[in-house]
Amino acid sequence: MSTIRVVWGSASAPTAMASYDAALAEAGIENYNLVSVSSVIPAETPVEAVGTAPDLGPAGERLTVVEARATAAGPGRVSAALAWxxxxxxxxxxFYETAGETDRxxxxxxxxxxxxAGQDLRDWEFTEPGVAVESHQADPGQYTSAVVLAVYGESDPIL
Structure with missing residues (x-):
């Protein structure tokens, strides 16, 4: 069974997209095409909080994720969180995710x-939750991004 890895990163840069790309680089997944899914963890799938992803396959491939993401112009703070x-x-x-221009x-x-609230909708008995939070302060004239992602397995060819 594949592992779901929880990764995170934050960064500032001169544009919103550049700060997002740099935050993904800090999380180790900047070279993949991200495909977002809602939030259900398949049965018998381990979840590990690793911070930075290992090599998950060739650049340009598809990577399935649940993503919490915030980007803002400085000065300001952004935070992203993922719980599972x-x-x-x-x-x-x-998985549940949230993000915004706010604190950790x-x-x-x-x-x-x-x-x-998601647990209340299901007739399952749950284990204790895990939580990962990333927060970053932007300087004036810069954009900042914070991301926390659950990465499902390894990459797949997109074509």
Whole structure:
């Protein structure tokens, strides 16, 4: 079974896209085409918080992710958070994400509340949640991005 890796990064740059690309580079996934999915963890799939992704395949391939992302012009702070937990006995699980122009504490509180609401919708018994938060302050005249992503397995050819 493939592993889902939770990665994160933040960076500032002269444009919004450049700061996003640099944040993805800090997370180790700047060379992939990201395809977002909603938030369900397949049964019997381990989730590991690793910070920076290992080599997941050739550049240009498709990478399936759940993404929390915030970008803003400086001065200002952006934060992104991803929370997850799985049902007991290797059952399925959930990811919840949130991001914004706010501080670490606010996005962590909001992502925990969202995860709890998602749990209430399901008739599963859950393990303790994991949470990853990334936050970054932008200088005036710069853009800043913060990302936290759950990366499903390795890359796949896009063509």
């Amino acid at each position: 937990n799985q049902s007991v006995d290797d059952g399925p699980g959930l 504490e606010d996005v962590e509180r909001r992502v925990r509340e969202g995860l709890a």
